[in-house]
Amino acid sequence: MPRKLDLRSGRPVWSAYRAPAVPTTALARDAKADVLVIGMGISGAMIAEALTADGRSVICIDRRGPLRGSTSATTALVQFEIDQPLTALARMIGKASAEQAWRRSRLAVSNLAGRIAELSINCRLSRAPSLYLAGTALGPSQLRDEAEARRQAGIAATYLAPAPLAARFGIERDGAILSHGNIALDPRKLTAGLLLKALERRARLYAPVEATTIEDSAKEVVVATRGGPTITAQHVLLATGYELTDIVPAAAHRVISTWAIATRPQPRKIWPDAALIWEASDPYLYARATADGRVIGGEDEDFIDEERRDALIAGKSLRLARKLGRLFPDLDTRPDFAWTGAFGTTTTGLPYIGAIPGHPRIQAVMGYGGNGIAFSQIASEIVSAAIAGSQDSDASLFAFSHRQQRHKQSLIT
Numbered sequence: 001m002p003r004k005l006d007l008r009s010g011r012p013v014w015s016a017y018r019a020p021a022v023p024t025t026a027l028a029r030d031a032k033a034d035v036l037v038i039g040m041g042i043s044g045a046m047i048a049e050a051l052t053a054d055g056r057s058v059i060c061i062d063r064r065g066p067l068r069g070s071t072s073a074t075t076a077l078v079q080f081e082i083d084q085p086l087t088a089l090a091r092m093i094g095k096a097s098a099e100q101a102w103r104r105s106r107l108a109v110s111n112l113a114g115r116i117a118e119l120s121i122n123c124r125l126s127r128a129p130s131l132y133l134a135g136t137a138l139g140p141s142q143l144r145d146e147a148e149a150r151r152q153a154g155i156a157a158t159y160l161a162p163a164p165l166a167a168r169f170g171i172e173r174d175g176a177i178l179s180h181g182n183i184a185l186d187p188r189k190l191t192a193g194l195l196l197k198a199l200e201r202r203a204r205l206y207a208p209v210e211a212t213t214i215e216d217s218a219k220e221v222v223v224a225t226r227g228g229p230t231i232t233a234q235h236v237l238l239a240t241g242y243e244l245t246d247i248v249p250a251a252a253h254r255v256i257s258t259w260a261i262a263t264r265p266q267p268r269k270i271w272p273d274a275a276l277i278w279e280a281s282d283p284y285l286y287a288r289a290t291a292d293g294r295v296i297g298g299e300d301e302d303f304i305d306e307e308r309r310d311a312l313i314a315g316k317s318l319r320l321a322r323k324l325g326r327l328f329p330d331l332d333t334r335p336d337f338a339w340t341g342a343f344g345t346t347t348t349g350l351p352y353i354g355a356i357p358g359h360p361r362i363q364a365v366m367g368y369g370g371n372g373i374a375f376s377q378i379a380s381e382i383v384s385a386a387i388a389g390s391q392d393s394d395a396s397l398f399a400f401s402h403r404q405q406r407h408k409q410s411l412i413t
C-alpha cells in the first residue's frame with residue numbers, strides 16, 4: 001500500500017481567503033500521456049505548469065484532490081535561506097557544494113517571483129527582507145561568521161548588532177543577519193493558479209485518484225490506480241509530498257511535526273518592512289505577516305505521533321502566542337487560526353530531486369522542510385530539463401544517486 005499520513009489538522013489561515021476552484025474529473029478509463037504527475041500540491045502544480053509550457057501532454061492525479069495536502073498548511077515564507085546555515089552545510093557536504101546549493105536556492109526564489117509575474121498569478125506575493133535572529137544554535141559571533149560565509153559565496157548578507165536591530169526593526173535580540181530577496185505569498189492561490197495554467201494548456205486533472213502500483217520498462221511506465229484504470233506515460237513524476245512511496249530511497253529523511261497560528265488582521269501593528277523572521281535555534285520560531293496584516297508564527301518539534309500532535313494544538317498555540325508577544329510586545333498575538341501538520345526534514349536541509357536509481361523514467365521530487373516551496377521551484381527546473389533530454393547543471397547536487405541509502409525494486413507495495 002502507498003504510505004498515507006495525516007498531513008494536517010486544525011484550521012490553516014488560508015481558509016480565510018478564496019483560492020480559485022480547480023476542476024477535476026473522474027478517471028473512467030485507461031489513459032495515456034507524455035508525463036503523469038502524481039500529486040497536485042505545489043510541487044506537482046509547478047511541474048505540470050512547466051511541462052505543459054514545454055508542449056508536453058500531462059495527466060495529474062491526486063488521491064485527495066488539488067491543494068488538499070501539506071500545501072494548504074504551509075506558512076509560505078518562500079526563503080532562499082536554507083534551514084541549514086551555510087557554515088554548517090559546508091561542514092556536511094563541502095564548501096563548494098554548500099555554496100552552490102545556497103546560490104541555487106537564491107536563484108530559485110528569484111525565478112519563482114519572475115514566473116508568477118509572467119503568468120500573472122495573483123497570489124498576494126510580497127517581497128520582504130528577512131531577519132535571522134541570534135538564538136540557541138548560532139549566537140552573535142557565529143552569525144557574523146555566517147554572514148561573512150554568505151558574502152564570500154556571492155550572497156549579500158548584513159550582520160546587525162543589537163542596537164541597529166532594535167533601532168531599525170524594534171526587535172530586542174543579541175544580533176541578526178539581514179537579507180533581501182525572499183518572498184511571501186498565499187500558497188493555495190499560487191498552486192491553483194499554476195494548475196489552471198496547466199489546464200488551459202490541456203493538462204488532464206483527475207481526482208480523487210490514487211496510484212497503487214507502478215511498473216516501468218525501457219520505453220514506458222504503467223501506473224495502476226485504485227478502482228481500476230491504468231495510466232501509461234513516458235515519464236512519471238512522484239510529487240507526493242511527505243507521503244513517500246516505497247520505491248523512493250528513504251535516504252536521510254525524517255517526518256516531524258509543526259504547529260502554526262495566525263492572529264487577527266492588525267496592519268498598523270506590523271513591524272518595519274514586515275520582515276520575515278526566523279531564529280537560529282533548534283527548534284526555531286518563524287514569523288511573517290499576511291497582506292492584510294495578520295501575523296503568522298510557527299515552530300516544529302521532532303516527533304510524528306499524529307494523535308499527540310493534534311492534541312497539542314491548544315498548548316502549542318499558547319506557547320507560540322507568548323513567543324510572538326515577547327518579540328513584538330505591541331501585537332495582539334491571540335490566535336484566530338491554529339493548525340498543525342507533518343513536516344519533512346533531511347539532515348542537510350536539502351531536498352531530493354531526480355530519477356529514482358534504476359528507474360530512469362520515474363522522477364521524484366521531495367521539497368523538504370522550511371524551504372519546501374523554493375525547492376519545488378528547483379525541482380520543476382531540474383525535472384523539466386531531464387524530461388527534455390538535457391541536464392540541469394545542479395542536478396547532481398540534489399540527486400538520489402549521490403545520497404541514496406536503500407533502494408527497493410517494488411514501487412508502491
Ligand SMILES: Cc1cc2nc3c(=O)[nH]c(=O)nc-3n(C[C@H](O)[C@H](O)[C@H](O)COP(=O)(O)OP(=O)(O)OC[C@H]3O[C@@H](n4cnc5c(N)ncnc54)[C@H](O)[C@@H]3O)c2cc1C
Nearest residue numbers: 039041042043063069070071074076077211241341372373
Ligand atoms: C505548518 C507548515 C508550515 C510550513 N511552512 C513552510 C514555509 O514557511 N515555507 C516553505 O517553503 N515550506 C513550508 N512548509 C513545507 C511546505 O508546505 C511543503 O514543502 C509543500 O507544501 C510540499 O508540497 P508538495 O506538493 O510536495 O506536497 P503536498 O502538498 O502534500 O502534495 C502532495 C499530494 O500528493 C498526493 N498523493 C500522495 N500519495 C499519492 C498517491 N499514491 N496517489 C495519488 N496522490 C497521492 C497527496 O494527496 C497530496 O495532495 C510548511 C509545512 C507545514 C505543514
